[in-house]
Amino acid sequence: MSVLRAGSATDTGRVRSINQDAVLTTPTLFVVADGMGGHAAGEVASSTAIDALRAAAERIGTIEGFTTAVRSANEAIFRASLQDPTLAGMGTTVVAACLLAGPTGDQLVVLNVGDSRAYRFREGAVRQVTDDHSLAAEMVRGGEITLEEAATHPQRHVITRALGIEGEVTPDTFPIAIREGDRVLLCSDGLTNEVDDEEIARVLATVADPQDAADELVSRANAHGGADNISVVVIDVVIADEGVEVEGERTEAHRIVATTTAASERLGPSASNVSRPAPAPAPVPADESWLARRRRLGVRRALTFRVVFFMLLVVGVLVGAWAFLRWYATSSYYVTTQHDAIVIYQGRPGGVLWFQPQLVTVSSTPIDQILPSRRATLKGSVVEPSLDAAKRYVANLAAEYQAVNAPQPSSSTTTSVPLTFSSTTTTITAGAG
Ligand code: MN
Numbered sequence: 534m535s536v537l538r539a540g541s542a543t544d545t546g547r548v549r550s551i552n553q554d555a556v557l558t559t560p561t562l563f564v565v566a567d568g569m570g571g572h573a574a575g576e577v578a579s580s581t582a583i584d585a586l587r588a589a590a591e592r593i594g595t596i597e598g599f600t601t602a603v604r605s606a607n608e609a610i611f612r613a614s615l616q617d618p619t620l621a622g623m624g625t626t627v628v629a630a631c632l633l634a635g636p637t638g639d640q641l642v643v644l645n646v647g648d649s650r651a652y653r654f655r656e657g658a659v660r661q662v663t664d665d666h667s668l669a670a671e672m673v674r675g676g677e678i679t680l681e682e683a684a685t686h687p688q689r690h691v692i693t694r695a696l697g698i699e700g701e702v703t704p705d706t707f708p709i710a711i712r713e714g715d716r717v718l719l720c721s722d723g724l725t726n727e728v729d730d731e732e733i734a735r736v737l738a739t740v741a742d743p744q745d746a747a748d749e750l751v752s753r754a755n756a757h758g759g760a761d762n763i764s765v766v767v768i769d770v771v772i773a774d775e776g777v778e779v780e781g782e783r784t785e786a787h788r789i790v791a792t793t794t795a796a797s798e799r800l801g802p803s804a805s806n807v808s809r810p811a812p813a814p815a816p817v818p819a820d821e822s823w824l825a826r827r828r829r830l831g832v833r834r835a836l837t838f839r840v841v842f843f844m845l846l847v848v849g850v851l852v853g854a855w856a857f858l859r860w861y862a863t864s865s866y867y868v869t870t871q872h873d874a875i876v877i878y879q880g881r882p883g884g885v886l887w888f889q890p891q892l893v894t895v896s897s898t899p900i901d902q903i904l905p906s907r908r909a910t911l912k913g914s915v916v917e918p919s920l921d922a923a924k925r926y927v928a929n930l931a932a933e934y935q936a937v938n939a940p941q942p943s944s945s946t947t948t949s950v951p952l953t954f955s956s957t958t959t960t961i962t963a964g965a966g
């Protein structure tokens with residue numbers, strides 16, 4: 534399920550008296566049409582195209598379905614031009630984008646007839662998606678003139694394909710894989726003749742809200758002269774389904790998206806200052822899930838990031854608490870008695886939650902080799918801050934006992950035996966015998 538948000542604007546400009554452009558935004562289909570023809574014919578051509586595509590929007594499920602819808606719009610305009618002499622020769626460009634399930638996730642299929650353009654904005658760079666169907670553009674593609682020469686070529690406004698001129702039309706289609714953060718711009722030549730690609734890229738990079746971006750692009754075109762009608766649709770890819778959905782769900786993807794629609798109606802000649810109908814709320818399915826509702830309402834992914842951040846914070850606090858508890862539970866030692874032996878445990882007497890004390894050392898000092906008062910003390914526990922301190926405590930118990938129970942030093946032990954040697958008995962008679 535992909536989520537798109539779109540903003541749109543259409544304006545008469547500062548030179549023309551009527552707006553022959555028309556725009557359409559639905560949750561999944563976005564269109565700019567630039568009508569041409571005498572009197573009101575251009576308006577009729579573009580609005581006929583918009584009406585036909587609006588009616589078909591719900592049914593479009595494939596690229597073929599998309600081109601079929603545009604071909605039907607072409608026939609509708611062509612028939613109308615044959616039936617009413619005042620509409621003879623009317624036509625319109627069309628540039629449209631439709632969210633469709635592709636082989637590897639959702640894609641935005643761009644379609645064009647004429648010189649209204651689509652641009653994709655990704656990671657700060659703008660790329661023109663469509664090829665203009667104009668004499669000048671075809672001469673550039675054929676290598677006859679350069680891109681710079683095309684900008685001032687006398688036949689740059691002559692278009693080679695349009696809806697409504699003939700019974701048959703061949704739209705170009707450009708399936709583009711979508712990524713979160715992508716922006717797609719649809720616009721009439723009233724924008725691109727006035728505002729260069731760099732300035733378009735700057736606006737798309739700096740104006741976050743798609744409706745604000747659409748309004749800003751129109752005001753820039755007017756600031757540069759506004760010689761023609763100006764129409765733009767800015768489509769933001771808020772969530773891109775890049776192909777992780779179950780196959781069966783994917784065909785439903787285009788039904789669940791949300792947009793912030795604005796101008797989907799043409800502006801009449803009197804509406805020289807831009808005023809557009811309030812966005813119509815999308816119909817709410819009865820069994821809409823919480824997630825689908827969030828997406829329909831265009832809840833931003835940033836909220837999800839906030840939730841993830843909060844969860845990480847909670848996990849961090851829990852890990853910190855666990856680490857502290859573990860440190861507290863294992864950082865001390867205590868001496869106690871166990872089966873007539875003196876033992877040293879690491880931990881806290883009785884344990885701390887699930888951290889049970891661990892036996893570290895059984896002292897070689899027997900229990901009866903320490904003072905009875907100490908034995909009583911050790912029936913409880915003597916806590917020491919370190920293993921060395923605990924060992925010292927045990928060593929002191931033994932030393933203390935020995936000091937008390939050692940035999941008392943006595944003066945008799947140093948008795949000197951008076952030795953008397955009789956000179957007579959020790960007389961060695963020499964020369965005897
Ligand atoms: Mn135009």
